[in-house]
Amino acid sequence: MTNRIEAVPHTRRAFRSVARAVLALLRARAFLVLAALLVLFSALAPEFLTTNNLSILTKHVAITALLAIGMTFVVLTGGIDLSVGSIAGLGGMVAGYLLTQGIVVGGSAHFPLVAIVILLSICVCLVVGALNGWLVARAGVAPFIATLGTLYIARGAALLISNGKTFPDLGAAEHGDAAFPAFGQSFILHVPSPVWMMAVLFVVAWIVAVKTPFGRHVYAVGGNERAARLAGIRVPGVKLATYVFSAFCAALVGLIIASQLEAAHPATGESFELNAIAAVVLGGTSLMGGRGSVTGSLIGAFVIGVLADGLVMLGVSEFWQMVIKGVVIVLAVGLDQAQVRLQSKLLPYLEGGR
Amino acid sequence: MPRWRFAPMALAALAVIACNGCHRADQGRKLIFIIVPSQDNPFFKAEADAASARALGLGYRVRVEAHDDDAYRQDNLVDAAIASNAAVLILDNAGADASIAAVRRATKAGIAVFLIDREIEARGIAKAQIISDNDQGARLVAAEFARVLNDTGDYAELLGRESDTNAQVRTRGFHAVLDKFPRLKLVAAQSANWSQSEAFQKTETILQAHGEIVGIIAGNDTMALGAAAAVKSAGLTKIRIVGFDGSPDAVDAIRRGEIQATALQPAVYISKLAVDEADEYLKTGSMGRREEQIIPCDLVTQANSGDYRDFEKVR
Numbered sequence: 306m307t308n309r310i311e312a313v314p315h316t317r318r319a320f321r322s323v324a325r326a327v328l329a330l331l332r333a334r335a336f337l338v339l340a341a342l343l344v345l346f347s348a349l350a351p352e353f354l355t356t357n358n359l360s361i362l363t364k365h366v367a368i369t370a371l372l373a374i375g376m377t378f379v380v381l382t383g384g385i386d387l388s389v390g391s392i393a394g395l396g397g398m399v400a401g402y403l404l405t406q407g408i409v410v411g412g413s414a415h416f417p418l419v420a421i422v423i424l425l426s427i428c429v430c431l432v433v434g435a436l437n438g439w440l441v442a443r444a445g446v447a448p449f450i451a452t453l454g455t456l457y458i459a460r461g462a463a464l465l466i467s468n469g470k471t472f473p474d475l476g477a478a479e480h481g482d483a484a485f486p487a488f489g490q491s492f493i494l495h496v497p498s499p500v501w502m503m504a505v506l507f508v509v510a511w512i513v514a515v516k517t518p519f520g521r522h523v524y525a526v527g528g529n530e531r532a533a534r535l536a537g538i539r540v541p542g543v544k545l546a547t548y549v550f551s552a553f554c555a556a557l558v559g560l561i562i563a564s565q566l567e568a569a570h571p572a573t574g575e576s577f578e579l580n581a582i583a584a585v586v587l588g589g590t591s592l593m594g595g596r597g598s599v600t601g602s603l604i605g606a607f608v609i610g611v612l613a614d615g616l617v618m619l620g621v622s623e624f625w626q627m628v629i630k631g632v633v634i635v636l637a638v639g640l641d642q643a644q645v646r647l648q649s650k651l652l653p654y655l656e657g658g659r
Numbered sequence: 660m661p662r663w664r665f666a667p668m669a670l671a672a673l674a675v676i677a678c679n680g681c682h683r684a685d686q687g688r689k690l691i692f693i694i695v696p697s698q699d700n701p702f703f704k705a706e707a708d709a710a711s712a713r714a715l716g717l718g719y720r721v722r723v724e725a726h727d728d729d730a731y732r733q734d735n736l737v738d739a740a741i742a743s744n745a746a747v748l749i750l751d752n753a754g755a756d757a758s759i760a761a762v763r764r765a766t767k768a769g770i771a772v773f774l775i776d777r778e779i780e781a782r783g784i785a786k787a788q789i790i791s792d793n794d795q796g797a798r799l800v801a802a803e804f805a806r807v808l809n810d811t812g813d814y815a816e817l818l819g820r821e822s823d824t825n826a827q828v829r830t831r832g833f834h835a836v837l838d839k840f841p842r843l844k845l846v847a848a849q850s851a852n853w854s855q856s857e858a859f860q861k862t863e864t865i866l867q868a869h870g871e872i873v874g875i876i877a878g879n880d881t882m883a884l885g886a887a888a889a890v891k892s893a894g895l896t897k898i899r900i901v902g903f904d905g906s907p908d909a910v911d912a913i914r915r916g917e918i919q920a921t922a923l924q925p926a927v928y929i930s931k932l933a934v935d936e937a938d939e940y941l942k943t944g945s946m947g948r949r950e951e952q953i954i955p956c957d958l959v960t961q962a963n964s965g966d967y968r969d970f971e972k973v974r
Contacts, residue, residue, distance in 0.1 A: 358864075573855075
């Protein structure tokens with residue numbers, strides 16, 4: 306068999322290049338799906354490819370993308386974070402509380418600066434993230450269960466803060482400061498602030514994942530936890546950091562939504578975790594850990610966002626939107642498995658040529 | 660002599676019964692069990708609070724629970740009501756068909772069931788079904804919507820969760836009025852699942868696809884508020900928005916001119932009415948009124964927005 310292939314070197318070379326091309330196509334599948342969706346919607350909806358719409362579309366994508374970027378690291382370690390939607394809701398409610406009720410010291414309410422409100426809200430969310438990390442890394446609770454627990458804890462806490470009510474009118478000047486709406490509504494160089502946050506966080510996450518020892522540790526923990534531990538990596542610390550970072554991303558999302566609506570509703574963020582997980586999976590990150598990329602998750606978030614907004618523009622009914630989204634996710638994961646199988650089959654041939 | 664072995668037990672049993680009796684006499688008050696869909700929604704909260712306050716005022720014991728629109732959870736709560744010997748169940752149910760069995764079980768156990776806000780697809784089981792007139796309210800809002808738009812222009816509609824009866828009744832009511840105006844044109848209709856953030860995003864996208872829109876009609880106030888935030892963030896001022904429910908936040912937004920109108924569901928009135936009727940039923944043993952009672956909604960606009968607070972006409 307081998308002899309025969311050796312005997313016809315150019316056939317083997319051709320086979321190898323075809324295999325390489327197929328693999329490259331499979332690897333870029335999320336990107337290809339995204340490109341196809343963009344072309345499709347541009348053709349069907351004349352207003353789709355306008356600067357204004359793309360700006361708004363990207364702003365919508367930012368919500369899912371921020372969560373997906375944080376989720377990527379958790380998934381890379383082999384974990385999962387189901388609590389991000391609840392944490393987003395909690396972050397918004399803490400901000401809403403501080404803006405409308407202030408901090409009561411000695412019988413009178415003090416209204417902190419908006420920057421402090423934002424910092425405090427993020428801190429509360431980080432505590433939940435740290436709890437996730439502690440439960441998973443130290444207490445040895447399975448990530449699915451630990452974050453399912455904090456999903457309920459954070460949602461309950463969000464409801465308790467206002468006794469179930471919405472904090473309305475957060476843009477009004479009497480609530481300490483009118484700067485809060487600017488957090489999620491302002492434009493910097495004609496680009497919406499949430500898009501900036503997504504861009505900055507993406508660049509930071511990409512550098513951390515690809516260029517730093519910590520990033521390699523994350524991959525190592527997900528790839529083979531025991532090997533990572535034996536190699537001297539502080540596995541619990543790495544895991545804790547990923548959950549805290551995920552909670553940070555969720556906090557930003559909660560604050561952006563509260564700022565955009567100028568209202569904090571305790572049910573905000575319900576089922577957001579599912580969109581984030583879908584984006585991560587679409588981007589080719591393996592739920593088993595150790596394999597995937599932040600770039601993939603960003604593209605995955607774009608696929609979900611473009612699909613949602615494009616279908617709304619075309620006036621497709623909600624029911625069909627759900628079916629189509631589900632089909633895209635299932636197809637993407639199917640292709641992912643095909644890639645893995647094909648890669649392991651072809652690898653001997655591909656490496657043999659080097 | 661061996662017969663007397665049981666004496667301590669009999670005495671103990673007697674004591675328990677007697678104590679139970681004195682316990683009863685001590686508490687004396689009957690229990691009114693209130694189940695509403697959720698406590699994180701201002702509408703259901705106002706409904707639960709009003710019923711609970713009225714019942715306490717009339718000297719009843721009260722327990723309030725939420726079923727989170729989960730018929731199974733509602734089932735368990737109804738069991739809890741039966742187990743705790745409730746005299747009355749005030750229920751905002753978890754589904755017109757899915758709730759029938761639970762209501763029947765409660766009635767069989769001797770509990771007088773009063774349904775509020777949503778009806779069930781069965782008659783003769785509950786003592787009363789007191790609901791607000793969603794169809795009339797929707798027509799009211801739609802007529803006002805047409806008026807502020809001068810019967811002309813393109814508009815978008817945000818629907819509630821499409822599997823929800825009220826979402827269907829309201830959109831039907833809207834169109835019963837709006838479709839009669841040939842110059843009013845529906846250019847986009849999307850479900851935003853009653854949610855403010857979803858309505859915000861979908862409105863932003865709809866505004867991109869249909870820049871010529873002059874009005875947005877929403878199936879509830881939360882979605883209307885989301886649409887108003889999107890319109891504001893797009894820098895548009897001429898778009899007219901109407902909602903449904905009469906939530907305090909929406910009434911405030913109407914006062915500020917961000918939303919033009921809403922149909923206020925008299926949730927507080929309905930809750931109080933249900934408790935009053937339950938009280939009357941417990942005292943007289945009969946219902947003076949027919950089972951099905953439909954209470955009309957009120958139109959709230961900037962002109963009369965000062966008259967309403969927390970789902971109630973206060974002036």
